[in-house]
Amino acid sequence: ATNAAAQNLDDAERDKLRLKVLDRLIEEELVKDRVKELRLKVSDEDVEAAINDVQQQNKLTRKQLESALQQQGMDFETYRENLRKQILRYKLIGLEVKSKSEVTNAELREYYREHEDEFLEPPYMNLSRLTFPIPKGAGKEKIEEITGLAVEAQQRLEQGESINELLVSYATANVDGGDMGNFQPGELSERFDRAVRDLETGQVSEVVEMPNALFIFKMVERSGGRAKPFDSVSDSIEQTVQQQKQEQAFKEWNKGLRESAYIDIRI
Secondary structure (H helix, E strand, C coil), rough: HHHHHHHHHHHHHHHHHHHHHHHHHHHHHHHHHHHHHHHHCHHHHHHHHHHHHHHHHHHHCCCHHHHHHHHHHCCHHHHHHHHHHHHHHHHHHHHHHHHCCCCHHHHHHHHHHHHHHHCCCCCCCCEEEEEEECCCCCCCCHHHHHHHHHHHHHHHHCCCCHHHHHHHHHHHHHCCCEEEECCCCCCHHHHHHHHHCCCCCCCCCCCCEEEEEEEEEEEEECCCCCCCCCCHHHHHHHHHHHHHHHHHHHHHHHHHHHHCCCCCCCC
């Protein structure tokens, strides 16, 4: 029974593949007929320009391209003719569907509204810090002294004093610090990330104890991932919407082309 089921599956897959190949051949013939009807041409210069584009995009010399084609079992003249057919097809599709794939500003804004989550800026945290170094070999009493200074500085930060003011106040303790720049959640070490992950803009972390230093962080600014402005993404939206409309217009054109042709299929 298992062998019979496998055989049936293989037969079904073969039929599916056969129909797919046949469908492609039919489309090629219909496109060829339409190209003749419209008298579309592709010059040798057009083909040569396309080959040059392929070489530039792949950083290949002509000899390297020919060698790559040979490895795939294709000679250069066959490749040229395949390119010519592709260019003809693109020209035909451009003529047939271009008028049906123009995009209006209203369509762009509608797509933006419906897909706003696709245009969110990544969330980030802008942080500043104070670092109280612990000298190598410091005893318990010295560590307690430095910890007391760090706790005091943390409270002063919460009360509104700036990082720069505190750097001056604690200069004798060799305090370091300042702006750290922007980070996305998860980019900091796990210990630091836990200290700042729940901070809102303007809030200050608890004192973070590390083996060689004590750290205090301030959330200068936090972005929750706002949507990018429409004007900054309208070009990419236009490309997406236009491609969707072109694909739909091509399907409709292809369907109409088939309906207008008599196709006798025998398998």
